[in-house]
Amino acid sequence: MSSIASTYLDFLKFPALRAAAQTRVQRWARNRQGADKAVTELRSRRIYILPTGVGLVFGLMTFTMLLGSMNYNNNLSFVLTFLLVGVGLVSMHQCQRNLVGLEVAFAGVDPVFAGQAAEFKIAITNHSKNRRPHLRIYVGNIKSRIDDLEPGESRIFHLELPTEKRGRVYLERFGVRTMFPFELFRSWAWLHMDLSGLVYPRPARNVPEPPPTQSAHGHRQHDARGEEDFAGLRRFHVGDSPRHVAWKAYARTNDLLSKQFSGADTSSQWFEFDQVEAADVEDRLSILTRWIVDADQTQRDYGLRIPGQEFSPAHGENHRHQCLEALAFFDAGGEENRGSAVYS
Secondary structure (H helix, E strand, O other): OOHHHHHHHHHHHHHHHHHHHHHHHHHHHHHHHHOOOOOOEEEEHHEEEEHHHHHHHHHHHHHHHHHHHHHHOOOHHHHHHHHHHHHHHHHHHHHHHHOOOOEEEEEEEEEEOOOOEEEEEEEEEOOOOOOOOEEEEEEEOOOOEEEEEEOEEEEEEEEEEEEOOEEEEEEOOOEEEEOOOOEEEEEEEEEEEEEEEEOOOOOOOOOOOOOOOOOEEEOOOOOOOOOOEEEEEEEEOOOHHHHHHHHHHHHHOOEEEEEEOOOOOEEEEEHHHHOOOOOHHHHHHHHHHHHHHHHHHHOOEEEEEEEOOOEEEOOOOHHHHHHHHHHHOOOOOOOOOOOOEEOO
């Protein structure tokens, strides 16, 4: 027993050997389980369990006590030994049952800029009548905080994956684990949902002045938000100025409307890839990203021209996302996966 424990503990001391073994086991688990749905319930057949270092010491100690009890034929020693064996068996059973029946679902990931952490949100729901303590999700050395789930409770767990380049960050596999109770055993389940998040280019810090604003007189086709002649009301759009909201109409009808004007001077900017003064493609994309972020913060209309794509002047969250997404996937080969990071 001592040689087995020693071999196991020595194995844990060699990261390369441990990583190779984990890779093979994880590949086997993927082939065995296949791809998971966006909402998956954990069944007992896909939950794995192994003793922790503390559990191995506990087992070695219990076995030593059994040998001593048999040698001295001491009844009280037998009672204590069998009590500890019972504790170990109950702990093993409870640790595995702590994950059975949990519902795991993908709750989304917001786009980030390169260099920021992509926060994958995983929702875990406890539909049983029993409390589920000491739960955590993880991928490699990245771990969420430990939380408990009360009966019927659902909680969001967060995995913050670092990003370096624009494109996509992939979360091919993540695990749910527990060491409840006593941390004698580690029970876990792997989920293969093949999740991904969007990574915008990193905004440049020191950028040249953006192109000058262009003004035009008259009605703007995309939303007509001038400020000279009142032309009526229209449905509120994300990005509209609060000053243009018809608050009196909202109080009467509970519908959020915006005031529409005509005959106003309008202004917009065009951000063009070919006109950016930078030799490197990534530097150009970073400068364009900075111009877009700054214009969006001031709610100025801006358009974007890059080889193969053009976005007419507008503003708002949807327009900002479309422009930054086009920059995130831009390259000469048109490959969407450029610069992607994969976590499994």
